[in-house]
Amino acid sequence: GDSVTQMEGPVTLSEEAFLTINCTYTATGYPSLFWYVQYPGEGLQLLLKATKADDKGSNKGFEATYRKETTSFHLEKGSVQVSDSAVYFCALNRDDKIIFGKGTRLHILP
Amino acid sequence: DAGITQSPRHKVTETGTPVTLRCHQTENHRYMYWYRQDPGHGLRLIHYSYGVKDTDKGEVSDGYSVSRSKTEDFLLTLESATSSQTSVYFCAITPERGATDTQYFGPGTRLTVL
Numbered sequence: 001g002d003s004v005t006q007m008e009g010p011v012t013l014s015e016e017a018f019l020t021i022n023c024t025y026t027a028t029g030y031p032s033l034f035w036y037v038q039y040p041g042e043g044l045q046l047l048l049k050a051t052k053a054d055d056k057g058s059n060k061g062f063e064a065t066y067r068k069e070t071t072s073f074h075l076e077k078g079s080v081q082v083s084d085s086a087v088y089f090c091a092l093n094r095d096d097k098i099i100f101g102k103g104t105r106l107h108i109l110p
Numbered sequence: 111d112a113g114i115t116q117s118p119r120h121k122v123t124e125t126g127t128p129v130t131l132r133c134h135q136t137e138n139h140r141y142m143y144w145y146r147q148d149p150g151h152g153l154r155l156i157h158y159s160y161g162v163k164d165t166d167k168g169e170v171s172d173g174y175s176v177s178r179s180k181t182e183d184f185l186l187t188l189e190s191a192t193s194s195q196t197s198v199y200f201c202a203i204t205p206e207r208g209a210t211d212t213q214y215f216g217p218g219t220r221l222t223v224l
Binding site for chain 2: 032034042043046047049066089093096097099100101102104
């Protein structure tokens with residue numbers, strides 16, 4: 001069945017470092033792809049999404065490109081801030097349901 | 111903000127007792143979902159609903175039941191709580207049906223079963 005695999009954390013970076021969180025997926029057809037973020041004590045919120053191959057989603061300095069040839073949707077940010085510390089979930093949409101990866105915890109040190 | 115509230119926000123209960131969690135939305139959205147979040151597992155779908163009295167099972171539905179008698183409320187019931195059901199429970203809604211849809215999440219309920 002469809003699935004999402006993302007790099008295990010925690011990931012610890014210094015402020016202003018470059019961030020990459022890897023995500024690959026297995027799916028039939030061409031699902032929409034998402035990154036959600038969960039700040040401490042809160043529910044998940046959508047960070048960005050892409051709906052077809054080669055689309056780039058972006059928000060708050062984060063970017064991810066839908067790569068059909070490598071079945072990937074890696075999350076990147078050029079310069080992270082302490083406020084980016086959170087758990088990040090890669091996900092895909094299938095038949096009115098969303099399938100989530102296990103999440104990657106990100107710690108940013110000042 | 112999709113106007114989603116969950117109650118209670120925290121609950122401690124004992125093994126074998128029934129527990130009902132409530133998800134309430136103010137936007138009249140048709141699709142609602144219940145997830146549980148556990149370390150190492152991410153979010154797993156328990157049950158979902160396509161409308162009033164129209165529900166279906168997710169991947170981890172054993173031990174849980176749901177009801178939706180009104181569009182705005184989606185109830186999750188643990189008939190006889192077990193320690194393995196200690197988790198954080200999230201409700202979510204999807205405004206419209208389609209392959210590009212985004213889900214919006216409530217703030218979560220932390221349930222501890224002793």
